[in-house]
Amino acid sequence: MIPGRFTYHRPNSVGEAVKLLADLGEEARPLAGGHSLIPMMKLRLAQPEHLVDLGRIGGLKGVRSEGADIVLGAMTTQAEILDSALLREKAPILQEAAQVIADPQVRYQGTIGGNVANGDPGNDMPGLMLCLDARYTLTGGKGNRQVAARDFYEAAFFTKLQPGEILTEIRFAAPTAGHGWAYEKLKRKIGDYAVAAAAVVLTMSGGKCSGASIALTNVAQTPLLAVDAAKALVDTAVDAGAIDAAAKAAIAISDPTTDTRGPVEYRRSVLGVMVRRAIARAKSRAR
């Protein structure tokens, strides 16, 4: 399988890349790790005439903290996410999710920016970004704008990213110290996308849940923020009844399709299991 023909561009700066994208118009696409784009090009699901390779642009890589925020450069790979001491300490849920994305080779090459910009409902990182209330920095010809992850996803492969824009940074407030977290994903095998997955971050104080955030992966056209599911936990001891209510609330907003991963009923039922497990594990980790 060989992709269609294209012209290759290798800019050295974000400015140069943005200018190229603007000049080349809608038939040009950024190339990050290429591990969603190249497979799609082989299948002719994508046929860009120009690829603008972001791989040699300095400054788009790395994980850093900036005040209360954690900032991820768009070209940071999943392998680098797994290696980050800062994330291990402050936001280990990202590593738990990166660990269940594909396989080592794909994680060396795939980037966090590509994962969240792609718009595939199967991608795992967008759900996490909804859960963490992350903001994306989009850089275009007119400079930067910030879009909340919670507003970014419109439909499968449709996002707020405009042609000519590059997603350069992801930032989110570090979750409260002592928070509990879990990412639960059911997949048929290594290298498969989720049948259903759930991200949970919660804080406990005095035996009660003082705050919770829950997001769902691959059970609708876009990742979903499960607002009512999170509400069902707050001010409870996160006991069996509360977990049950949260799982039901999550299932109620899901809208999966029947595909090779199973019929709708099965995928919704798996979602319930993922939400229950994620909440229980997050609770057990909360201090």
Next chain:
Amino acid sequence: MSNPAKTRVTINVNGKDMSAEVEPRTLLIHFLRENLNLTGPHIGCETTHCGACTVDLDGRSVKSCTLFAVQAEGSKVVTIEGMAAADGSLHPLQAAFAEHHGLQCGFCTPGMITRAYRLLQENPTPTDEEIRFGIAGNICRCTGYQNIVKAIRSAAQVMAGQPRKEAAE
């Protein structure tokens, strides 16, 4: 659609700078196999699943069927052909795969060994579970993996200077 001209890429492969005129859409696996005649890295699935095409690129294991050769311009690539020493003596991984029957048909072996090579660079003393997680991107349809894991465990011990016997059960 435009028909973009070929471009020259130069990639350091197994210690030597190699260059060729390629189309931008030329995948690294095709550059290696067709331009350089290095047929060690295999083409299995072409869909980024099987790992038969795995090579080492600047210290990372990559599936060379999912990378354009132009992306690797100026990089260092190691393929199975670059694993043995200059005098032809096998790399401990190659020796261990032979000794422990880590292969049957051999189709997955070049990818399996180049992947295991990077795994042991990063984690010289992996547990069996870490070996299995580390080679999760490489599919073998013959062995059932048992002997592959055994071979990698054995090679790790040899590379750490322990006698080879201990690795065998």
